[in-house]
Amino acid sequence: xxxxKIYGLISIGIMIGVLFPQGLQNLILKIFExxxxxxxxxxxxxxxxxxxxxxxxxxxxxxxxxxxxxxxDYSKKSEIKKALIIGIFINISFLIIWFFIPIIDSRFGESxxxxxxxxxxxxxxxxxxxEVLINGMSSLICYVLIIIIIFKKVNTV
Numbered sequence: 329x330x331x332x333k334i335y336g337l338i339s340i341g342i343m344i345g346v347l348f349p350q351g352l353q354n355l356i357l358k359i360f361e362x363x364x365x366x367x368x369x370x371x372x373x374x375x376x377x378x379x380x381x382x383x384x385x386x387x388x389x390x391x392x393x394x395x396x397x398x399x400x401d402y403s404k405k406s407e408i409k410k411a412l413i414i415g416i417f418i419n420i421s422f423l424i425i426w427f428f429i430p431i432i433d434s435r436f437g438e439s440x441x442x443x444x445x446x447x448x449x450x451x452x453x454x455x456x457x458x459e460v461l462i463n464g465m466s467s468l469i470c471y472v473l474i475i476i477i478i479f480k481k482v483n484t485v
């Protein structure tokens with residue numbers, strides 16, 4: 329099987345199978361929202377910047393991981409096991425990060441937690457702007473860019 333077809337199969341498997349980009353983008357978005365909500369930025373601007381950072385980092389990480397995974401020799405059983413173990417480790421690491429976020433939040437004190445609470449209340453006061461335009465559009469753009477990356481990689485010689 330050609331390397332570009334392997335790239336396409338793995339990319340589609342990760343994109344659809346475990347929703348890797350969506351989980352990664354959401355994780356980055358929430359981390360940067362926590363940081364920027366405690367700055368002097370407007371809540372909606374902070375969320376938009378966080379979504380943009382999440383989008384860019386997700387695309388970069390996706391491209392790097394897919395290039396890394398295409399270097400495996402998938403005709404060998406040991407290489408397939410190695411790729412699966414790495415994939416499982418990456419997904420488990422996301423869960424561990426999600427587990428530690430509330431613990432880290434509690435360490436920053438009451439003013440930090442109050443700023444987060446106020447920020448999320450303001451963000452949820454305008455569902456259209458926060459959920460549809462910021463979160464929804466960044467997710468849609470992320471998936472479109474990933475599909476373009478996969479399509480270009482599969483169709484290159």
